[in-house]
Amino acid sequence: MTSAAFDLAAIGAGLSFAAALDELAQTLDTSTSAVVSAPPGTGKTTLVPPLLASRSNGRVIVTQPRRVAARAAARRLAQLDGSPLGTRVGFTVRGERAVAKQTRVEFVTAGVLLRRLLNDPGLQGVDAVIIDEVHERALETDLLIGLLSEVRELRDDLVVVAMSATLDAARIASVIGTEQFPAPIxxxxxxxxxxxxxxxxSPVPRLDERGVTRGFLDHVASVTASAARELVRDHPDADVLVFAPGAREVSEIARRVRDRGDGLDVRELHGQIPPGEQDAVIRGRTPGALPRVIVTTSLAESSLTVPGVRLVVDSCLSRYPQRDAARGMTGLVTSAASRSSCVQRAGRATRQGPGAVIRCVDERSYAAAPSRPVPEIAVIDLADAALLLACWGSPGGAGLRMIDPLPTDSLADALTVLGALGAIDDDGRATDEGRALARIPTDPRLARALRDGSPVVGSRLAAEVVALLGGDLRVPEADVAQALVALRSGRTPDARRWRDDANRLERMVRPTPGARSDLDGVGFLIALAFPERIAHRVERTAEGATFLLASGTRAGVSGTLAAVDWLAVADVARASARAAAGSGAVIRSAAVLTEAQMEDAASHLMTDRVEAEFSGGRVHARRERRIGAIVRSSVPVRASAQDGRDAVRRALRRDGLRMFTWSDTADALRRRLAILRREIGAPWPDVSDPGLVETLDAWLAPELDALASGTPASRLDLSSALRRLLPWPEAARLDELVPERLEVPSGSRIRITYPESDSDRAARPVVAVKLQECFGWAETPRLVEGRMPVLFHLLSPAGRPLAVTDDLASFWSGPYAQVRAEMRGRYPRHPWPEDPWAAAPTKHTKNRAVR
Known part of the structure; x- marks a missing residue:
């Protein structure tokens, strides 16, 4: 124990985890890693950091998934330690820092420690890292575990402890320990x-195409107000905690409860309210104050404790990021909360005694909810994570021990984004530009807008826009410029936090002139960050307008932005058709963009080329100027020979050879060649659809040129084209192996019908011939060097089928007698001899045969 040891007995008074400190200390005597599993409110976050600090001389860093939790935990420990916040105990979060040289325990967000690791991979002066709330599976926490696994290979003295209320302890232990020795639990x-x-x-649905319904918010507020009045009658010192999916719902429910709940102190708790208000809620109720109803997001689920709560009202809804791979976008999705999350929420009511939870769903819906939340790494945009890993020297997480690997498809999309930004090289390693972007604590696309946009629009405006877009702030009516005006006025709850973030970002770039009141550059900055989301209006309706994004996605918007031609879109998310003007996606934040700004911001997406297509049997070409999927202009032109050939090839690969009209001669030749390929193989060509499409230049080159120059497809001679595929000298035997016609005993030469080129192997060549022309024919002909017997369709004098056989001798000796008995009366003018072997074959009637 060092001279700067904490008084664990005093700090742990009344905390149940104090009983586990000896076990943890003994474990760390023989291991440099451990997994701590303990319920919320037992004191692990308060007691484990000072325990580790008392065992070392260096600093102990504790990560939290949220800023409010890091601040609250630091303030609580400093209070119990009796030291001013920022001395022995401090914290660092984005935009706020309270630490000193003598700080022993520092609480940080996982993102802060990740960026610190890039600057100091060895964590000099740090003796231990505690990763709290691992069960939430935040992306930054998962990444941190991976990076620390590599740090510990170089620093075997670094202690790493993972903590959680509920987690798969064995799995975490295997990751933060070693393959041979998992971390003790x-x-x-x-x-x-x-x-x-x-x-x-609820008597009304919780969700509809627009999100959480107003009726459900009314229901939650009504349940809360009624239950709160009932609770405070029996427990005047008790508070109520209400869980809603997001900040908007928190405000809506709080407003409704205020309208219904006289005598209640209704508070909001979420990441967008000022830190002072957050801290006031967490500190608890002062003596004599009104009973509190605290409406919160998942913030209070596990990462911080709100004292005095004896009743939880749970909407059983959760909001989480969801990547839409088809549209290349990530947005927030609201759906049923996992059962494990609901259990965590309910546990907040039993911290200090018996409690209750009211779930605003029926038991069947609750049972149908997912058991655990999906890890962020599986559903979130990975551009920031991929850049961090590239800067670390482990592109894609290669070589790191992580709980889950980065999903292949999402990682590939992220690497494409970083490549377009010039942030990584062809091997996935970070470039100088990438390292510069990584030093800016925001999404790399926004970092690029800050760096490249500042010299154009001014560093102040660039910092303000990036702070707004990167701060998860509300954008009413999706209009970023108007949201900026409101923030500058200071009238919105987010204004102070936004201004602090903007000041911090402005200091990270070279100062450049730019008027604060000038909003013309907002769209340009967004287009710099998200050029693939530049959007052009394609339809206007009474509900709004539909825009086509350069990425190919269609998205709707209403309000004043529906009237403009071009937008730079910062946020677009999936939505129903009604919510998105019939587009299936909705624009959540955007700004007006001029065409000149568009050309400056996204010149790499602009093309000017001739687009040729083959349709209706002809080649059609247009010269098109595009930005991604958006056609800016299109005029008809004459296709070049190469463009025409390429258009025909594309059409053939898309639609197959059915786009051509096959003459009887060409079709027959193709069928004959198909039989040879089937029975003999090479060198006879593959004339199936895939085979012919694959070898277009070998057999159709002149015709492709003709089509490219305007010749209609109906004029092509495909028979001559197919003959180009005949192998020499084998082609000299074509008529011998697969003759077009077969001479029958009557002297007639009957056309052989070969099976279609894509028929199965049992299909045979067919000769349809009148029965009388084959009298006396015993040996069934065989084609393709004797491999294939001909299948005869023996016809009546009227050309109707009488029998099908590939064994003429057996037919004459057996079934013929039955056919003769049935047909001689129907066709008396034609010969039906008793002995077909002795009869003369003929194609004529009996009288004409005699003549």
């Missing part, structure tokens, strides 16, 4: 206070 179990479960299903 400290499982602290505490008898839970009784929890009463109540169900209050």
């Amino acid at each position: 400290i499982d602290h179990v505490v008898p839970a206070f009784p929890l009463t479960e109540r169900w209050a299903p």
Whole structure:
């Protein structure tokens, strides 16, 4: 124990995890890693950091998934330690820092530590890292575990402890330990206070195509107000905690509860309210104050404790990022919360005694919810993560021990984005530009807009726009410029945090002149960050307008932005047709863009080329100027020979050879060649659709040139084209192997019908001939060097089928007698001899045969 040891007995008074400290200390005597599993509110976040600090001389860093949790945990430990915040105990979050040289325990967000690792891979002066709330599976936490696994290969003295309320402890232990020796697990179990479960299903749907319904928000507020009045009658010192999926729903429910709940102090708790208001909620109720109803997001689910709560009202909804691979976008999706999350929420009511939870769903819906939340790494945009890994020297996470690998498809999309930004080279390694972007704590696309946009529109405006887009701030009516005006006025709740972020970002780029009131550059900055989201209006309706993005996605918008021609879109998300003006996606934030700005921001997406296509049997060409999928102009032109050939090839590969009209001669030749390929193989050509499309230049080159120059497809002689595929000298035997006609005993030469080129192997060549022309024919002819017997369709004098056989001798000796008995009366003028072997074959009637 060092001279700067914390008084663990005083700090742990009343905290159940104090009983597990000896076990953890003994474990760390023999291991430099451990997994701590303990329920929320037991004190692990308060006690484990000072324990580790008391065992070393260096600093202990504790990560939290959210800024408010990091600040709250630091303030709580400093208070229990009796030291001013920012001395022995401090914190660092984005835009705020309270640490000193003598700080022993520093609480940070996972993102802060990730970027610190890029600058100091060895974590000099740090003796231990505690990763808290691992079960939430935040992307930055997963990445941090991977990077620390490599740091510990160089620093075997670095202690790493993973902590969570509920987690797959064995799996985490295998990752933060070694393959031979998984990290020891400290499982602290505490008898839970009784929890009463109540169900209050909503009479209206929770969700519709626009998100959370107003009717459901009314229901949650009504349930909350009624339950709160009932609770405070019996427990005047108790508070109510209400879980909603997002900040908008928090505000809506809080407003409704205020309207219904006289005598209640209704508070909001989410990441977008000022830090001071967050801290006031977390500190708890002062003596004599009104009972509190705290409406919160998942923020209070596990990463911080709100004291005094005895009742939880749970919407059982959750909001999480979801990547839409088809449209190349990531947005927030609201759906049923996982059962494990709901259990965590309910546990907030039993911290200090018996509690209750009211779930605003029925039991069947609750049981149908997913058991656990999906890890962020599986559903989120990975551009920022991929850049960080490239800067670390492990592109794509190669060589790192991670809980889950980065999904292949999402990683490929992220690498494409980084390549377009010039942030990585062909091997996936970070370039100088990539390292510069990584030093800016925001998405690399926004970092690019800040760096490249500042010299054009001014560093202040660039910083303001990037702070707005990177800060998850509300954008009313999807209009970023108007949201910026509101933030500058200071009238919005987010204004202070936004201004601090903008100041910090402005200091990261070279100062450049730019008027604060000038909003003309907002669209340009967005287009720099997201050039593939430049959008052109394609339809205007009473509900709004539909825009086509350069990426090919269609998205709707309403309000004033629906009236403009061009937009730079910052955020687009999936939505229903009604919510997105019939487009299936909705624009959530954008700004007006001029064509000149578009050309400056996205010149790499602009093309000016002739587009030729083959349709209706002819080649049609247009000269098109495009930005991605958006056609800016299109005029008809004459296709060059090469463009025409390419258009025909594309059409053939898309539609196959059915686009041609095959003459009887060409079709017959193709069928004959198909039989030879089937029975003999090479060198006879493959004339199936795929085979012919693959060898277009070998047999159709002159015809392709003719089509390219305007000749209609109907004029092509495909028979001559196919003959170019005949192999020499084998082609000299074509008529011998697969003759066009077969001479029958009557002297007639009957056309042989060969099976279609794509028929199965059992299909045979067919000769349809009148029965009388084959009298006395015993030996069934065989084609292709005797490989294939001909199948005879023996016809009546009227040309109707009488029998099908490939064994003429057996037919004359057996079935013929039955055919003769049935047909001689119907066709008396034609010969039906008793002995077909002795009869003369003929194609005529009996009288004409005699003459």
